[in-house]
Amino acid sequence: MLKFLKPALIALGLFAVIATPVVAGKLGIGREATPAEIKGWDIDVRPDGQGLPEGKGTVETGEELFQEKCAACHGEFAEGVDRWPVLAGGQDTLDSDRPVKTVGSYWPYLSTAYDYIFRAMPFGDAQSLSPDEVYALLAYILNMNDLVDDDFELSKSNFLTVRLPNEKNFIDDPRPDTPILAQKKPCMENCKTTVEITGRARIVDVTPDGEKGSN
Amino acid sequence: MAGTPKKTNISRRGFLSSAVAGSAALVAGSNPLQAANPENMAPNVPDWSRYLGAGVAEQPYGMPSEFEKQVIRRNVPWLTASTESSVSFTPIHELDGIITPNGVCFERHHAGIAMVDPADHRLMINGLVDKPMMFTMEDLKRFPRVNKIFFLECAANSGMEWRGAQLNGCQFTQGMVHCVEYTGVPLKYILEEAGVKTNAKWLMPEGADAAAMNRSLPLEKALDDCLVAFKMNGEALRPEQGYPLRLVVPGWEGNLWIKWLRRIEVGDMPWQAREETSKYTDLMEDGTSRRFTWVMDAKSVITSPSPQAPITHKKGHTVISGLAWSGRGLIDYVDITLDGGKNWRRARIDGLRLPKALHRFYYEFDWDGSPLLLQSRAVDETGYVQPTKDELRTVRGTSSIYHNNGIQTWHVQENGQVENVEIS
Structure with a gap:
């Protein structure tokens, strides 16, 4: 009897371990979100313009606002301060040894900058800018990247006409891009005749404060 | 009380030598061996064998031994401009097994740790759905839930080592990884409540932190194995891991695992958010960049x-x-x-x-x-x-x-x- 039961119990046990709950259809949990709630939280902007609010702003107003709200970290000319992000320049550096990735040199879509600035900037005072302010800041950043003239005004209506130069240089993920098992079996014995140390970790101060001594 | 029972006094010397050993291990050429206190060695009887220890609930939430003070997250100050938008590393050199204790799971924040009251937290589903929905934390705990163990690795783990060996310690070179058991709801059940429209292909999960972190996630992955989790290793998510709610995207880069998850928008194309264009894209030598490099290779x-x-x-x-x-x-x-x-x-x-x-x-x-x-x-x-x-x-x-x-x-x-x- 026991002999008969044991495999059955094991089978049941395994079933219990791997089974995922089966849900057929809606469970009636939650409630409908109201239009007002969605309006308050639906802040994203896409490359096709979906999500862009009405508004406009010039390079000139953007410059003033940038000095007030952004320059402390990003520099007067969007050149970046200390380790804070550089927003302008860097054109023709991407294939160099020290690439500089900015809105002008690297970012593929202007909508990304709109989306990001409103949701996350100024750092520590997010979602505080008006649409006109975001358009103006973008106009100034484009101008600092030599992508628009000094008298340019960015608005919802001309937004999609602005294309960033690096858009075409993004490609889909081609991995795996190193030999897999089917192509090359890893060597196990006598794989090399000599081995030399070619580099050592630089002595850098990775020890945080409080680690030296008694905590 | 007849005679005051003496409590064990953890010797200051023992504590110090342990802490020093922890830091000494970071310095090449020093000996990290702890010097034992002869008074605690046989044939002597140490204090802890003679006197009473602390009573129950002295620490209502228990912490590791004082002799494990070196088992902590560490950051690399020169790496980032501020600690609010930065990273700390898991002390993987001190751990064993496969489960990372909650308190030492590495952190990556873009606008600091949001302190969210779960009573005031909501998950909104909107966009290409039949009915936009709003869920409370209580609502989410009424869905069938599952328990799954997954690693979470930052795409930038080992990123400082591309140009050569740089940092002495696997905490710094490979420590942007952790592995915990998540308790949560398969995302497909939550989407089902809203009814995803047939032309939907992408989701945009978004955080409630001051970065409102957002990424584009293919619907196919979401329906396959993504979870909306509220517990890690049996207890509520830690604030630094997205309390009270985070997205779990098994096998894919950590940046997609949106913390403090407040909203998921359903759409028909990717959003091209900042963290999937200006960051988390892989620049090649010829100046082209790979995008949507989600999976973490072996x-x-x-x-x-x-x-x-x-x-x-x-x-x-x-x-x-x-x-x-x-x-x-x-x-x-x-x-x-x-x-x-x-x-x-x-x-x-x-x-x-x-x-x-x-x-x-x-x-x-x-x-x-x-x-x-x-x-x-x-x-x-x-x-x-x-x-x-x-x-x-x-x-x-x-x-x-x-x-x-x-x-x-x-x-x-x-x-x-x-x-x-x-x-x-």
């Missing part, structure tokens, strides 16, 4: 011995311990070499083997005290072979920052100290 590292965990017992029987993982599923096997890749031998994977989770491996051997060049190489169930760093550099150059899963080399010196090196 990777492994020897966690002990390592620069922060030197061999302290001199020659003799020695345990090598390490971690391996793959975003594509199970690790099939791990090989290790003692001689810089001339000869390899199979390591022993011990404990749970679960897809898209950390695997723990060991290799035991009799160390003759001569210098070693240790490496580990993982192969996953899809036949993906962990490449060397040079193989990666040949294909990608050195500017890509992300997805460096190359083989790590540790140089063990005769005195047991370990340094991060690169070899021919």
Whole structure:
């Protein structure tokens, strides 16, 4: 009897371990979100313009606002301060040894900058800018990247006409891009005749404060 | 009370020597061996064997022993402009098994740790759905839930090592990874309540923090194995891991695992958010960039011995311990070499083997005290072979920052100290 039961119990046990709950259809949990709630939280902007609010702003107003709200970290000319992000320049550096990735040199879509600035900037005072302010800041950043003239005004209506130069240089993920098992079996014995140390970790101060001594 | 029972006094000397040992291990050339207090050694009887210890609930929420103070997250101050938008690293050199304790799971925030009151937290589903929905935390706990163990690795883990060996310690070179058991609801059940329209292809999960972190996630992945989790290792998510709600995207880069999850928009194209264009794209040598590089390739590292965990017992029987993982599923096997890749031998994977989770491996051997060049190489169930760093550099150059899963080399010196090196 026991002999008969044991495999059955094991089978049941395994079933219990791997089974995922089966849900057929809606469970009636939650409630409908109201239009007002969605309006308050639906802040994203896409490359096709979906999500862009009405508004406009010039390079000139953007410059003033940038000095007030952004320059402390990003520099007067969007050149970046200390380790804070550089927003302008860097054109023709991407294939160099020290690439500089900015809105002008690297970012593929202007909508990304709109989306990001409103949701996350100024750092520590997010979602505080008006649409006109975001358009103006973008106009100034484009101008600092030599992508628009000094008298340019960015608005919802001309937004999609602005294309960033690096858009075409993004490609889909081609991995795996190193030999897999089917192509090359890893060597196990006598794989090399000599081995030399070619580099050592630089002595850098990775020890945080409080680690030296008694905590 | 008849006679005051004396409580154990943890000797200051013992505590200090332990803390010093922790920091000494970071400094090459010093001996991390703890000096034992002779008063506690046989034939003497130490205080803890004689006097009463602390009573129950003295620490309502228990903490590790005072002698484990060195087992902490650390950051690298020069790496980022502020601690609010920065990263700390898991002390993987001090851990064993596959589960990372909640308090030492690495952190990556973009606008600091949001302190969210769960009573005021909501998850909104909107966009291409039949009915936009709003869920409370209580609502989410009425869905059928599952428990799953997954690793979470930052795409930038080992990112500082592209141009060469830089940091002495696997905490810094491979420590942007952790592995915990999540309790949560399959995302597909929540989407089902809203009714996803037939032209929907993408989701945009978004956080409630001051970065409102957002990423585009293919609907196919969401329906496959993504979870909306509220617990880790049995307890509520830690604030720094997204309390009260985070997205779990098994096997894919950590940045997608949106913390403080407040909204998921359903759409028909990717959003091209800042974190999937200006960041988390991989710049190649020719100036082109790879986008949507989501999956974390197979990777492994020897966690002990390592620069922060030197061999302290001199020659003799020695345990090598390490971690391996793959975003594509199970690790099939791990090989290790003692001689810089001339000869390899199979390591022993011990404990749970679960897809898209950390695997723990060991290799035991009799160390003759001569210098070693240790490496580990993982192969996953899809036949993906962990490449060397040079193989990666040949294909990608050195500017890509992300997805460096190359083989790590540790140089063990005769005195047991370990340094991060690169070899021919």
